Amino acid sequence: MKPHRAAIRALALGIALASTLALSGLASAETVLRRGNAGEPDTLDPHKATGIWENNIIGDMMMGLLTEDADGKATAGAAESWTISDDGKVYTFKLRDHTWSDGQPVTADDVVFSIQRVLNPETASEYASVLYAVTNAEAYNTGAIDDPAKIGVRALDPKTVEFTLASPAPYFLELMTHHSAFVLPKHKVEALGDDWVKPGNMVSNGAYVLSEWTPNTQIKLVKNPKFYDAAKVAIDTVYYTPDEDRSTALKRFRAGELDVSYEFPGDQIDWLRENMPEAVHISPELGYYYYVFNLRKKPFDQLAVREALAMAIDREILCAKVLKTGEIPAYNMLPPGIANYGEPALVAWHGMPQAERVAKAKELLAGAGFGPDNPLKFQLKYNTSEDHKKIAVAIAAMWRQIGVQTELFNSEVKVHYNDLQEGNFEVARAAWLADYNDPHNFLFLLDSRTKKLNYAGYNNPAYDKLMDEASQLTDLEARAKVLGQAEAMVMQDLPYAPIYHYVSEYLVSPRVKGWVDNAKNLHRVRYLSIEG
């Protein structure tokens, strides 16, 4: 035998051996979930995270005092029970007897430390403001006070922690599931600083532990044997991959390289429904898509103009023919599935047929001094994206029917949102996705004290008063009523034209069991299992 033939044989043998090993690896008892996550996390530090794709990963590892159950509802997490004072301002949590993945106990000290850390200005947490309901949280976060001990959180004993709120916030328990309120291992963060989130350093109190993180490639989580409910966790290893490109993610899912994939290309929906209907999961998500009018600029200070523009949009056509993925036409602000709320306050004309609305809109515009000789002209801004563009083009066409000339203007996302905050626009696309499931998380946007986030520059003292009133109420029904009045006020004044309510899009392999579509769009792997 010639030497190079021997080499080829050896190589072939090696390849055969390696593939056998690889196959036997796959066939072993380890259960693996591969989850396409639609983005590389900016961080795995729960106090610095901002996106749902980060929350997906972090929430599989860490728990706050409360956590989500399989359908996204708040349930006991690091705390096993709690009591609320009659005035709704003092929450006392009893910690569950559980440990970090390194065996150290989770203590009330960890909780206090975590809250102080997320509010520390040096942590520069973007979501710190969701915790402003806690006494002195805002003052400490904004640097008005320097002493973290003044924040309304303290340890009563190693297993009991007490929160004091500035005013009752019925959404507080829900807030304790938010990643900015996750409990961090004080001993690790103090010893390692910001590096505590690196693989090998990070310890967690949830179902999984960080094992590897290769930026832009994959994040590997392995089951945490110290997790209090580990016996019920069926999946041993989770791979999160960034899969930024939606069509690649879809192909990987089709090829069986992914078991779950977040978001799919909207233009593939017909194909998906036809070819893999059992894998398509579309469900309402807490968020809404709207066009904001700049009330500081003429003629958008006139209600008639805003109303005419809002009326002329045919939301049914938009959702059915342009978006096509089950988005819900919006005639109000608060999305379906919102907690602590009563009946939505719809715009007065929601039941009016489209033709009638168009006629009425023309009338309103004529009343405001616009007509064929003097058409209303303005610029509509949106951030660069195929979907936003399609919607803008469709809506501009709908507005043309009432004699409005719209100039479309797109810019990259950073520029767009900078313009929105600086009030540098006439009409612009915007959206809001809930941080926690409560009407307050949407309605505060129009409070005049919200400043920059109040893109429209809506300034209505009566509205601000309703918000203040609601913040003092502990009775959920009474509070829902006041919040309902606030939404009704917005739907009358129309600083925004609501367009549609979001849906979440997932591809889930039929092999994956335990998946429950939910409005918070959170699906913790500890509840999932794989069949076959």
Add this chain to the structure above:
Amino acid sequence: MLDLLLRRLLVGIPTLLVIITVAFFMIRLAPGGPFDKERAVTPEVERNLLKAYDLDQPLLTQYGRYLTGVLQGDFGPSYKYHDFTVGELLRAGFPASVKLGSLALLLAIVIGVSLGAMGALYQNTGRDYAVMTLAMTGITIPTFVMAPLLTLIFGIYLAWLPVAGWGEGGWRHLLLPVVALALPQIAYIARLTRGSMIEVLNANYIRTARAKGLAERIVIGRHALKGALLPVVSYLGPTTANLVTGSVVIETIFGIPGIGRYFVQSALNRDYTMVMGTVVVYAVLILLLNLLVDLLYNLLDPKVQQR
């Protein structure tokens, strides 16, 4: 030769400084900042963020600090990926980009030069036309069309190769992206080689070589190819820099952990330090590779004699 090397390296330093300075101020002139996003932060939180990243300092102070950092090899923290420094991210991604890029380059040179030479030798025959048609197709079909096409065919219909992902960087994961990355380069190189080869084949020294009765194999292999490769070599300088720094399209479509994405995304994210990091890496590579090209010219072309 050593003299040339030293001189060029010395000139490189002020060039780099100018590039860094221009890039530093230009990216900050762009509207929007690293912390403007869909969910805007409150002004107080924004102040905390700016402070945490020293962005509340006067621009000149920031510039001074940045330069000092770079001199010590510190490119600063990424404003987007909070858990990593720019240096860590570039170091983590560079090997993948280099691996992918150099394989694609190798493939492109071997196939491109062979095809180009073949086209020239069989000028205006069926073979030549076939090669050139192939080359034109390669140039005109953009990567973002070719890459998904390849994944669809080989990943899904035939199911021979993974659609995307990096694995451990094994050949199964490398094959499609390398081919997709190499295809347009093969086309360029083939055209370049063909053009210059035709020119060289008509040159006097080739006629002389043939007249001496040298075997055609030696005429082509030793004499013609050497001359014909000159334009290819100068094309390869910047192309190598391009290929080894990754391609945002290829990396996104195939889910490859290279640094190509940072060149585009960091600018869109206003991740100032990352923009600077990519600029520095690219500038250094270009400077070095251009130098290498000049050195190669010295070897290939006796007319270019450095003084």
